[in-house]
Amino acid sequence: MFTQSLYEITEKTVLHELMVDYPFATLITDADGFPEVNHFPMLLETRDGKDYLTGHIPRPNALWEKHNCAKDVLAIFQGENAYISPGWYATKPENGKVVPTWDFIAVHVRGSIRFIQETDWLLTHLNALSDHHEKSFAHPWKVSDAPDEFIARLSKAIIGFEIEIKELKGKWKLSQNRPAQDRASVIAALENIGKTKMAQLIKQFEPK
Template identity: 40%
Template sequence: MYNPPHFREDRLEILLPIMQAPRMALLACQGPDGVPSLSHLPLLTDGATVVGHLARANGQVAALRAAGRAVAVFTGAEGYVSPNSYASKAEHHRVVPTWNYEAVHAEGPVELIDDAERLRGIVARLTDHHEARSAAPWSVDDAPAPFIAGQLKGIVGVVLRVEVLTGKRKLSQNRTEADRAGVLRDAAPDLAAAMRTA
């Protein structure tokens, strides 16, 4: 990821919430013949490890076994920035559109999990994490054990041990205060909130 110094973000207290937000992530690894292998997945992380699961039939399972390493890509707030948001447009018109965004890459070795007990633990953790906001959370224990056992046969767990964590928050830090104020005024609430912490 191209990451100029003014957009780099190393603070774990900023990166971790981006990684733990309830949205899809991207798991990428080297695929056969040099072609990247990618899957969109819900992933769970504590900052040291990233866990999730893939369908056993997903070709990325073989690619992950062969590559031994992967990158999990998480995104945060993002949005288009119009030149009309910049105060400097009225001064000199030397402005162009751009995109503000937050991204985190977690890279490291991967372990694939076939063991039913460990795999069930991953599924339960993911489920509990996402069901926590529900008034009546569903649990893996709510389904019949033989049914869950059958479902687990169709998936493979993934545990990525984070060795390199790279954060980027491109949030108009390279603009004047007047230009940033205009972007903040026009930004969606989540993007504006992110900009205030950059």
């Protein structure tokens, strides 16, 4: 991912926060010299000082048969994004030299993948994944709510995976290249159209 220093984010806590808040990732693997793209929810875990992404795929997806040798893969997490109209810039009347752009935040994760079929691992993973996404609900669903034989049967229809994270790259393109008056007018415009999260990000990540 091309990243100018103005937009580069290297703080692991910030990158991890996006990965947790926006866990539906794009997984890119090499399929005989051509990129193969899949989309899966992933769970960020830290064990023994190392960071991992875990997830699962349907057994009929041949990905697990093609990449069973700890090959490197790329996972992409994308957070808030928004079109930025040049009409929002406070400086537009000065000379009109403004154009549209797109603000966004994203994390690219490179790591080695391995696939897992052990029943205990799969059940632990499924419990962790569902508990993570259900925890904010008033009446969270749990894997144990379903019959044991039903879960056991469905578990045989999936393959787990684990990606050991080797490299993180973050890009927070949030109008840092614009003067303060333009950032203020963009924030106001975004708030006016309901893009409050993006407006808050622009406030939070002022240019250094």
